[in-house]
Amino acid sequence: MISADFIRGYVDLLVLESLLDQPSYGYAISKRIEELSRGQYEMKETTLYSAVRRLEKTGAVTSFQGTHSQGRARTYYRLTEFGRRFYDEKCEEWRQTVALVGRFVRDPH
Amino acid sequence: MDAITTYVDHIFRSLPPTAEVARARSELLQMSEDRYRELLAEGVSEHEAVGRVITQFGNLDELADDLGIRSELDRAGRPDAPIDxxxxxxxxxxxxxxxxxxxxxxxxxxxxxxxxxxxxxxxxxxxxxxxxxxxxxxxxxxxxxxxxxxxxxxxxxxxxxxxxxxxxxxxxxxxxxxxxxxxxxxxxxxxxxxxxxxxxxxxxxxxxxxxxxxxxxxxxxxxxxxxxxxxxxxxxxxxxxxxxxxxxxxxxxxxxxxxxxxxxxxxxxxxxxxxxxxxxxxxxxxxxxxxxxxxxxxxxxxxxxxxxxxxxxxxxxxxxxxxxxx
Incomplete structure (x- = not known):
């Protein structure tokens, strides 16, 4: 299990990734993150909502009312162009972080 | 499902009824209900499903700044906190x-x-x-x-x-x-x-x-x-x-x-x-x-x-x- 503290700076990246291919709604995003985490990380609902709301305010995602397969109304979130660029920036930031920290990580002897 | 609604209502009951709070409540309730339904469909018992939904719910503290409810949350538990x-x-x-x-x-x-x-x-x-x-x-x-x-x-x-x-x-x-x-x-x-x-x-x-x-x-x-x-x-x-x-x-x-x-x-x-x-x-x-x-x-x-x-x-x-x- 990876601690929530460690992931904190990358919650936005996880959420944006779930929206890359198609618009999605709250629980579906949550499930997507759960699947890719393979039990190593669990995002709380409040963390997810807080991230989505923040991304909406900065213009990275837009929301619209839609109905999913079982006919229930859901708030869907769609990635904007700015959101895509923001995702790319976050990925680049992550690669640099990995490279940076990697320089300090020695193989065990 | 009532248990989920009751839980979410309880979490939100002491917050001011602003549009932002109402939206957070309805979105979080929807997520929790979806999760609950899916757990039941997987064959999990009602009791267990409620427990897992609540564990996964998280903490309003994370939302405080986004919802503009920081002052209300910080007051809760203090001696001058309002009584419901x-x-x-x-x-x-x-x-x-x-x-x-x-x-x-x-x-x-x-x-x-x-x-x-x-x-x-x-x-x-x-x-x-x-x-x-x-x-x-x-x-x-x-x-x-x-x-x-x-x-x-x-x-x-x-x-x-x-x-x-x-x-x-x-x-x-x-x-x-x-x-x-x-x-x-x-x-x-x-x-x-x-x-x-x-x-x-x-x-x-x-x-x-x-x-x-x-x-x-x-x-x-x-x-x-x-x-x-x-x-x-x-x-x-x-x-x-x-x-x-x-x-x-x-x-x-x-x-x-x-x-x-x-x-x-x-x-x-x-x-x-x-x-x-x-x-x-x-x-x-x-x-x-x-x-x-x-x-x-x-x-x-x-x-x-x-x-x-x-x-x-x-x-x-x-x-x-x-x-x-x-």
Missing amino acids: LSHGEAERYLAVRRRGAWLVSGGVLVILLGIAQLVLFSDGAGSDPHPLSLVAFFVAIAGAVAGFIVAGASMSRYDRLKDKELRLEPQVAAAYREQREREQTSFVVKIAAGVAVIILSVAIPATLDTMYPDSEPVTNLAVAAMLVAIGLAVALLIEAGLRRGALDRLTAEGDYAPEKRASNSLTGRIAGPYWIVAAAVFLAWSFIGNAWDRSWLVWPVAGVLFAAVAVGIESFTPKERSDGGR
């Missing part, structure tokens, strides 16, 4: 306060009735009161004191509400404000009638004394009548004051506006001790000074003084609305 009162609790509070009002005002009435019969059955000018009458008087005082104690004890159950801001569901609060508005006229009439009766009652012995200068029975009857009138008027003042005080408390108006909480419903709180002290003065003067012919003067003086205090409290405390300091 359900409709049922508010009704019980009103019922206890009203019973307290009847006990206090009834107690004061009983004290004054006890004195009235003491005066009525005394034999002649300057003579000691009839022994049986004296016994009845002390029984009345004892009964009244018991009433004051019961009233004080039952009302002190709500001491935890003291100095706190109360928060009711919006429609419940609106209903109480409406009720307070409706009772405004009867409140003013009760206070005015109470004061008028006290002042007029003092005139009874004075007038009859002039008409029948030397008639002892007439004087006694007049004083007794005055005491009964004062008793009824004082009971009316206390009842009106306490009743209004309870409603003010629930609607946070008048002297219950947070900055004014300390000085509330003084009429009700001082009434018991006030009239017991008056009874003590009366007894001391009567027995020690052997002044049974004059000591009844304590009562008109006490009555008018009480009326002055009651009117002062009810009319000179600010009644303007307060938004609860938010």
